[in-house]
Amino acid sequence: MDNDILSLIQYLLATPFSSLEDMEKSSGVTRRQSLYRFEKLNRILKGEHVPAVTFSSTPDKKILLAPETQTALQDLLQRSGGKEAYFFSKEERLIYMYLLLFIHIDYLSLNHFIDALKCSRSTVLADFRELKAHLEESGIEICNNRKLGYYLQGPEVEIRRFMIQNVIRTLADRHGSQLFDTFIHDWKLDLFGYARQIIAELAQKWNIRMIEARLVEFIYIFIFLKTRLQNGVQNTLPFPDQVETETIPSLKEYDFTTDLLKQYSETGVFDESDIRYLTSWVIGISYGRFNENTKDRLLIGRMAKNIMLRFEALSGVHLTGNNKIFVQLYAHLRPAYYRLLFRLPIYNPICETIKNEYGELYQLMTETLKPFSVMFHGEIPDDEVAYLTIHFAAAFSKARAEAPVRRKKALVICINGVGSSTILYNELTQMFPELKFLPPCDTSHWEDLRTEADIIFTTNQTPLHTADLTIPVIRVNPVMSVSEKAGINRKVHQWLGTRVPSQPDVDAVMSIISKYAEIRNYDHLYHELLSYFSEAELPDTPSEIRLHLTDMVWPEIISLHLHASNREEAIRMAYAPMLQQHCILDKYVDEAARTESGYMVIAKHIALPHTKPEAGAISCALGICVLDEPIRFGNQENDPVKYIFALSAVDNSTHLTAMAELIRLFNDQDFFTLLDTADDPDEVMAYIRSHL
Structure with a gap:
C-alpha cells in the first residue's frame, strides 16, 4: 500500500462518520483523486473478503463502513506498521513544515521536507505556497538563501504566536498529540514525558495548580520554543509598556520558570524577556487564587471589580456584593490578564456556540471589555470574551436556580359585592395564569388585603380613596367584551414587563377570507374570530421571559428637548414619565439619583442610570431623555451627558436581550x-423598530 492509501485508512478509522467532502478537505485532494483512492482501497478490501467502502445517496455523500470493514482496516494498518506508520493529512503537513522552520536547524533544505513528510517534490512545493499565504496574514515570511536554507522572518512575537496557535488548535481538534510526538521523535527533541515529570515536581514545590489540558499545550510549546532558542535565534521580544510587568520577577511562577530552565542544558540563551514570557504562560495555564497575597493581587482584583461594575452599568444587572462571583472572576481573570499582556493565544472550541447560545450576554461582555483593551494595545480576542461570557452565564444560571420563584399577587374588587365578582374572577384567572389571585373582595374590605397585592382589578370606575396607593389599578367591567379583554391583556403584560402572547391579525385573516369566499355577516365573523384567537390556551407555567427593546420603550416614556440645571434634576426628569406609567416607585428614582454618577456614564455623552430591583422597580422599562444642553455628571472621560436612558429592571435576566439591542443602537x-x-x-419608536 502506498502512503495515500495508508493516510486514507487512518482518516477513516479516526473519523468514521465523515463525508466524502470532509475527507477531501482534510487531505487536500480533488473529487477525482479521492474517488481514485477509494477505488484502490476497495480493491484491497475485496482481497480481504469484506464489504467495500460506500457512500450514502444524500447530497453530502456520507462515508459508510460496515463493522467487518472497519475491523479489516484496523488489521491492514497494523500489518503496515501500526501507529508507527503515521501519515499526515494536508493540514498536518503544513503544521509539521512550520514547526521544522520554527526550530531553526542549521541548514534547512527542500530535501529535509521531502524526506520527513514522505511526499513528492511537487506536493511539498504546493504545500509551501499554501503555508506562505497563511503566514503573510501574520506578517511572517518564508525566506531562503545559501547560508541558512529555509527560515522564518518577521516579528518574533508573531512567529511564536503562530506556533502556539497551531499547537493549541491541533490538540483541541484532534484530542491527541501524535503529530507532535512524531515530530519530536523525528528531530530528536526533548521527550514529552521527561518535561511533564519535571513540571509536575516543580508545580508541587511552588504550589501552582495547573489546568490539565493547558499543561499539555504548555509542554509542547516549551519544547519547541526551547529548541528554537538553543538553535541560535536571538531576537529579544518587544516588552509591553505597562509598569505592572515589573512585578513578574516577584511572583512564584517566575521562580518556577527559572527552576524549570535549570533542569536543561544550554538554557542560558533565555534572556529576561524570554523568562517573563514563559512565566506569563505558566500563569496563563494556572488557576488564580484570590486568597494568595501576590504582588499583582491588587491590580487583578481592581480589574475584576471594574469589569463587574461596568457590566452592571451596561446591563442593569447587579452583582456587586456577591463575593463568590468576584472570587470566581478573579480566578479566571489572573491567567487571562497575562495571556493578553503578552498576546498569548488561546483556542476556545465552543466560542461560536457561546455566541449563539448566549448572544445577548456575549454582546454585553464585548462592550464591557472595550475600555480594558487599551491596557493590552489591541482588541481582546473573541475566544477570551467567550470564556468570560460563559463565566457570567454560569453565575446567572446559579442565581436563577437559587432564587425563589415569586408569582405576583392580584386582587379583584367588585363594587357590587363578592357574588357578582365570580364571573370576573374566573375570567381573569384564565387570562393571567402567571398571577396568583387573592380571594375576591368588595370595596368595604379591600384595604385589609391591599398590602398583599401587587396589582388590583376593580369594577369601580371612580378612584380608590387612598393617598399612598403605589400599585397599578386596572379598571374592568364585570363582563368583558373581546376587545376589552385585548386591551386589559396589553396593560397587564406591559406592567409585568412581558410580551403579549402573539395572536393572528384578525383584519389580515378577514382580508384573506374575503378574497375567496362570500361573507354573509361580516361583523359576526369578525367578532367570532377575535374571540377565538383571544381565547387561545396559555401555558400554565410561562417559560423564561426575554424582552426586546420595543417591549421596554414606548412613546409615553420618551422625553425630547428637555432642560435640566444639574445631574440629579436630569435623572429625575428622565424617570418622571415612568413614574406616571407605574413602572417604578418614587423610592426607585431617589435611589437611582443617589448612585455614583461616574458609574452610570457608560460612553461619550451617554448615561444609563438604574438601581437594584428591590428599590422599587414594578416593571421592565427604559425611558429615553434627550437634553438640549448637556450636563456634567462627574465622569472626566465621557462628560458632558446629553442622552439619558433610564432603566427599570425587575430581575437580572428578563431585560438582557433588550440591553444587547440597546448597545447596538449606541x-x-x-x-x-x-x-x-x-x-x-x-x-x-419608528427608528428603533426599523433598526432592530
Missing part, C-alpha cells in the same frame, strides 16, 4: 442624530 450614530432632531417620540 454604535449607530444616526440614532443619536435622530434624537437630536426629532420632535415627536413616535419618530424615535
Whole structure:
C-alpha cells in the first residue's frame, strides 16, 4: 500500500462518520483523486473478503463502513506498521513544515521536507505556497538563501504566536498529540514525558495548580520554543509598556520558570524577556487564587471589580456584593490578564456556540471589555470574551436556580359585592395564569388585603380613596367584551414587563377570507374570530421571559428637548414619565439619583442610570431623555451627558436581550442624530423598530 492509501485508512478509522467532502478537505485532494483512492482501497478490501467502502445517496455523500470493514482496516494498518506508520493529512503537513522552520536547524533544505513528510517534490512545493499565504496574514515570511536554507522572518512575537496557535488548535481538534510526538521523535527533541515529570515536581514545590489540558499545550510549546532558542535565534521580544510587568520577577511562577530552565542544558540563551514570557504562560495555564497575597493581587482584583461594575452599568444587572462571583472572576481573570499582556493565544472550541447560545450576554461582555483593551494595545480576542461570557452565564444560571420563584399577587374588587365578582374572577384567572389571585373582595374590605397585592382589578370606575396607593389599578367591567379583554391583556403584560402572547391579525385573516369566499355577516365573523384567537390556551407555567427593546420603550416614556440645571434634576426628569406609567416607585428614582454618577456614564455623552430591583422597580422599562444642553455628571472621560436612558429592571435576566439591542443602537450614530432632531417620540419608536 502506498502512503495515500495508508493516510486514507487512518482518516477513516479516526473519523468514521465523515463525508466524502470532509475527507477531501482534510487531505487536500480533488473529487477525482479521492474517488481514485477509494477505488484502490476497495480493491484491497475485496482481497480481504469484506464489504467495500460506500457512500450514502444524500447530497453530502456520507462515508459508510460496515463493522467487518472497519475491523479489516484496523488489521491492514497494523500489518503496515501500526501507529508507527503515521501519515499526515494536508493540514498536518503544513503544521509539521512550520514547526521544522520554527526550530531553526542549521541548514534547512527542500530535501529535509521531502524526506520527513514522505511526499513528492511537487506536493511539498504546493504545500509551501499554501503555508506562505497563511503566514503573510501574520506578517511572517518564508525566506531562503545559501547560508541558512529555509527560515522564518518577521516579528518574533508573531512567529511564536503562530506556533502556539497551531499547537493549541491541533490538540483541541484532534484530542491527541501524535503529530507532535512524531515530530519530536523525528528531530530528536526533548521527550514529552521527561518535561511533564519535571513540571509536575516543580508545580508541587511552588504550589501552582495547573489546568490539565493547558499543561499539555504548555509542554509542547516549551519544547519547541526551547529548541528554537538553543538553535541560535536571538531576537529579544518587544516588552509591553505597562509598569505592572515589573512585578513578574516577584511572583512564584517566575521562580518556577527559572527552576524549570535549570533542569536543561544550554538554557542560558533565555534572556529576561524570554523568562517573563514563559512565566506569563505558566500563569496563563494556572488557576488564580484570590486568597494568595501576590504582588499583582491588587491590580487583578481592581480589574475584576471594574469589569463587574461596568457590566452592571451596561446591563442593569447587579452583582456587586456577591463575593463568590468576584472570587470566581478573579480566578479566571489572573491567567487571562497575562495571556493578553503578552498576546498569548488561546483556542476556545465552543466560542461560536457561546455566541449563539448566549448572544445577548456575549454582546454585553464585548462592550464591557472595550475600555480594558487599551491596557493590552489591541482588541481582546473573541475566544477570551467567550470564556468570560460563559463565566457570567454560569453565575446567572446559579442565581436563577437559587432564587425563589415569586408569582405576583392580584386582587379583584367588585363594587357590587363578592357574588357578582365570580364571573370576573374566573375570567381573569384564565387570562393571567402567571398571577396568583387573592380571594375576591368588595370595596368595604379591600384595604385589609391591599398590602398583599401587587396589582388590583376593580369594577369601580371612580378612584380608590387612598393617598399612598403605589400599585397599578386596572379598571374592568364585570363582563368583558373581546376587545376589552385585548386591551386589559396589553396593560397587564406591559406592567409585568412581558410580551403579549402573539395572536393572528384578525383584519389580515378577514382580508384573506374575503378574497375567496362570500361573507354573509361580516361583523359576526369578525367578532367570532377575535374571540377565538383571544381565547387561545396559555401555558400554565410561562417559560423564561426575554424582552426586546420595543417591549421596554414606548412613546409615553420618551422625553425630547428637555432642560435640566444639574445631574440629579436630569435623572429625575428622565424617570418622571415612568413614574406616571407605574413602572417604578418614587423610592426607585431617589435611589437611582443617589448612585455614583461616574458609574452610570457608560460612553461619550451617554448615561444609563438604574438601581437594584428591590428599590422599587414594578416593571421592565427604559425611558429615553434627550437634553438640549448637556450636563456634567462627574465622569472626566465621557462628560458632558446629553442622552439619558433610564432603566427599570425587575430581575437580572428578563431585560438582557433588550440591553444587547440597546448597545447596538449606541454604535449607530444616526440614532443619536435622530434624537437630536426629532420632535415627536413616535419618530424615535419608528427608528428603533426599523433598526432592530
